[in-house]
Amino acid sequence: MLPILSLLAPLFLACGEGDDTGMAMADGICADETRATPYQTGLAFDTDDGAWTLRFVRADPTPPENGDNRWVIAVSDPSGAAATDVGLSVEPTMPDHGHGTNPAVFEGVYDDASGGFLFEDIHLPMAGYWEFLFRVDDGDGEPSEATLGLCLES
């Protein structure tokens, strides 16, 4: 953990999270965030090229939080057929702060019992607005991309 902490420490100092009084407000740090999609189980979104639909089967914790997150995400083609033999990765970033995660990219592993691609440990080191760049790679040309914005309240 030490290398990660030492890497992140300057970022915490650099970007901050607002003042302490904001933390006490009932509506939270995401109340005025217009870029984020509200998280719900089953949340689905398409890749930009329309080739694939991604769907959150589950997220632990729900909604996603600052800290360790375990996600299962299903991928399907436009006919609704589940894709099991593609690659699925996610690259989280905080665009307002200019940082991502360590590692930068997480690779999902298809797990039939879970009903989708399992991401065991996506560590998100801050609350606030995150963008998740998903890439679906079927091995044929450039990967398809989808970006999802989520705001972590805590």
Ligand SMILES: [Cu+2]
């Ligand atoms: Cu940040």
